[in-house]
Amino acid sequence: MKSAAVGAVLATAGGQQAQASLDKKPNILFIVADDLGYADLSSYGHRSIRTPHIDSIAQKGVRFLQAYANSAVCSATRTALITGRYQYRLPLGLEEPLAGRDVGLPPEHPTLPSLLKKVGYKTTLIGKWHLGAFPKYWPLKSGYDHFFGFTGGALDYYSHEAGGPDLWEDDVEVERAGYLTDLLGDQAVKTIKEYKNCESPFFVSLHFNAPHWPWEVPGEEGKKESARLKANRLGLASFDAGTQETYREIVERMDYQVGQVLQALQDNNLAENTIVIFTSDNGGERFSDTWPFSGKKSELLEGGIRIPSIISWPSRIAGGRTSNQVSLSMDWLPTLLEAAGGITDPSYPPDGISLLPGLVNAGAVPIERSVFWRYKGNKQRAARIGDYKYLKILDNTYLFNVVDDPLERANLQSRYPDKFKSLFDQWIAWNRGMLPEVDASGTYGFSARQLADHIGTGNPTTKADNLD
Known part of the structure; x- marks a missing residue:
């Protein structure tokens, strides 16, 4: 009986220590x-x-x-x-x-x-x-x-x-x-x-x-x-x-x-x-x-x-x-x-x-999401939505399934034009909420007030839809 009581105390203490570690x-x-x-x-x-x-x-x-x-x-x-x-x-x-x-x-x-x-x-x-x-x-x-x-x-x-x-x-x-x-x-x-x-x-x-x-x-x-x-x-x-x-x-x-x-x-x-x-x-x-x-x-x-x-x-x-x-x-x-x-x-x-x-949660199912990139003004653009990726490099555009084709070799743009347009349109909508792509002069097209407002709220300004 004494041994069982000691075991119970130790188990309780161990549980308290474990909970303290979690807390x-x-x-x-x-x-x-x-x-x-x-x-x-x-x-x-x-x-x-x-x-x-x-x-x-x-x-x-x-x-x-x-x-x-x-x-x-x-x-x-x-x-x-x-x-x-x-x-x-x-x-x-x-x-x-x-x-x-x-x-x-x-x-x-x-x-x-x-x-x-x-x-x-x-x-x-x-x-x-x-x-x-x-x-x-x-x-x-x-x-x-x-x-x-x-x-x-x-x-x-x-x-x-x-x-x-x-x-x-x-x-x-x-x-x-x-x-x-x-x-x-x-x-x-x-x-x-x-x-x-x-x-x-x-x-x-x-x-x-x-x-x-x-x-x-x-x-x-x-x-x-x-x-x-x-x-x-x-x-x-x-x-x-x-x-x-x-x-x-x-x-x-x-x-x-x-x-x-x-x-x-x-x-x-x-x-x-x-x-x-x-x-x-x-x-x-x-x-x-x-x-x-x-x-x-x-x-x-x-x-x-x-x-x-x-x-x-x-x-x-x-x-x-x-x-x-x-x-x-x-x-x-x-x-x-x-x-x-x-x-x-x-x-x-x-x-x-x-x-x-x-x-x-080891059994959690991945969340499908939409993520976007730009680089070097309008020279490179990309969006990943589900398994598909929209990519623009200079004047060339692509649609890839990056799960089935991780090397990005099979351009599916012509095969799935609706899918390509959907990703492209979502990239355009996302880009309107970002600062404009840098132009040749290195300026951003914002007044100081517009820039401050945009950075603070994340809301697009009137000039944030500069897409080219």
Whole structure:
């Protein structure tokens, strides 16, 4: 009898502990790779790159098979990721490059970190910002408590320069010796240890520069390449550089650092109630594997916008699964806010959807949705609705079934003219709610008042239906 009573007490205590774990807000570790292609991880089918640590996130969670970046380039996707809205609602999200332009993320705009702070989160960005230059646009003005990283589109892995030094701690330029991937991983480990005993939950954004060019590997060969670029004043892109082997080493070093960070969660008893997300900002570049898709970064072909996307949350999400839910980068804001018990700002309603119901319910059926893209003014346009995709490249238009024909080779426009017209018309209707496509002068066709009203409400202005 005594043994049964003790067992009952222990069972009750265990249940209370389990419920307390469920009631506690989750920590969030959001990892973003730079220019990583859809099939550049071994868990997505790469034949030679080995990524056991990133793959372990998928083993414990869910791997998305139909995940998309909001854009085929970096800063536009990051705009959508941090705001939860189509990037075309802000001048920042319209075009790249940003250099030489007074454009950035408005400090007054609600963001994923600022909304999480409202429900008690500590927030840190480690790595790439690329949403505007200091001091007008800055991570610390957009919801992050701390920042360690760089502001531009690319950075030398060793000199930490891109036309000049660009490594920062909060709002102070700093110098650090070492391979940039390692510096960022080490900083993330340090941050997790600092947050270990904090009563508040944390949101750590770990935005690697890898595997973005320059093509510099860890070790002496990478240092020599860095010195060569600097001595010859070559651009970081250096189109005569790089090999598949170089690319493999860069990706695998990032995977190693992801492993170090995941181990820090485990060592500090944080793994069970931490949401871990790993994804990329756009499709891969020239050394990437985008199979079974065609296209690369800067193209609205599937290879330019399909990305790896993985999430784990051991205390809530059953692991070892895949999902065919169509998702976009902007979905993570409503998803994570729902998980954290936060709410969105009604003046800036998200365009993304919460993926959480389909993640916690293993039997959930994917939601059919309509998603849209533009790139380089009116040169490229795309819409994915159900299994079908409308695509425009220059003066050429297409209709593809991207489930049956992921390589986008069979143009069904003539076979299904009504389907093509439906997708085209929906793209036109969606585009009326976005800022106009940039014209040749680089202007947007808005007065300052119209622009402010449009950005704040998401409603179209009289000039927002500029379709050409």
